[in-house]
Amino acid sequence: MSIDGLSELWGRLFGAQPDPPALLVLVTGLVALGVVLTRVPWRIGRNAITIAHEGGHALVALLTGRRLQGIRLHSDTSGLTVSAGKPTGPGMVLTLLAGYLAPSLIGLAGAWLLGGNRITLLLWVAVALLLAMLVMIRNVYGIVSIVVTTAVVLGVSWKASPQVQAAFAYTGVWFLLLGGVRPVGEMQTQRRRGQLSQSDADQLAWLTGVPGLVWVGFFGVVNLIVLLAGAALLAGPILNGVSLPG
Template sequence: MIRTILFLIVSAFLTHLIPFHDFFRNLDTLIHEFGHAVVTLLLSGKVRSIELFANHSGVTYSQVTKGWSLIPIALAGYMTASLFALFMFRQWAKERQRLGLQIMTIIAILALVLFVRNEFGMMWLIGFVILNVIMLSFMPRWLMDIYYMLLAFLTLEESVFGPFSLILYAWDDPAKAGDATNLSHVTPVPAIGWALFFTLFSLWCAARALKHFIGGRKKSRRPEGQRVQYE
């Protein structure tokens, strides 16, 4: 776990040196809010809108009739973001970066058409979709791979540092800890407990993601002297 945290700190330092890196950090916010929206719809709720902001924050406005459904909906944001970061690295290990980019693009289009209504959010989604289409259609494979890994690492970093910041918010003022606060209102667990849960889950996903990055593409070797005949 400590090695994962150190790796993420170094990764965050390096990605901050890349121009325009801030633009892509909203991908984690998009996945977070999209997770809230999808679970709301699965539980027969109504999603009124999603707003994405320039400071990488976001909010989903929804309406539900079943009180218990607030729990899975509140859980969905951070957990979906962490699982999606893991998914991105798993696709990289399987050399399916194109599929990963296609899925990101589809999510962005669905969010734009169905949910996002504020000006910044809509403009960011349009720009992100156009850039993805350019990468998928016109750029060489090596450049698309670099672009994909930039998105993967930024999403992984945000998926961990977001829940960690939630611990600080919950410690300072439990009423301002977002999803952790919402969960504390409908469960006996305090906001800081939920913030710790989100952080530990994100670190677990990050450790598995980094395993895919470090060793996922190692190909097995045949023992020396073994001969194989193909017909």
């Protein structure tokens, strides 16, 4: 690639896009909320939350010195990340903590990038993370899920107009922020019915002695706080469009 080509690619990746219309920010948020609240769209979209959830487990396992053995994604939107290492201690606790927090925290990081109008950079970072995760997938459904998701994000980042990129990025970030909250409630519902005895919250309870319900509450509170912080970052174009009296 020539110097001019590299310069163009660098500018495209790290350059800031224009502020999106306030209406786009609002509509994409409503679309994401609709997906989270409705049964069939949520059933489909929840796969993205599972990818983020298992990716969170995997990343923290590596950062805490555990040996990542593989990730599996299932068609019922569940997943499993297997790592080897000491079965107790801070590394295991942090690895378990990461799953339910990861979608919301990834959404917050995305909102920060969008707050700086780095839309293309956000999409390319997403592609890089998905490709890194693909290496550790150990089942066919998981491979297909990651490949399809990566292809969609890459296609939008490379071929779509700036307006379409903005709509796609804002919808995705809103969905991660909003969608990070619902699985916590679903986990507690299953726990209450006795359908999920080995949830992350129950494993944390076994490791720490702190009741599982406390961990469920922790996940919920943190994700709600992150949602509010992310929404504040995303709402910049809307607030900038509001004229104050006087």
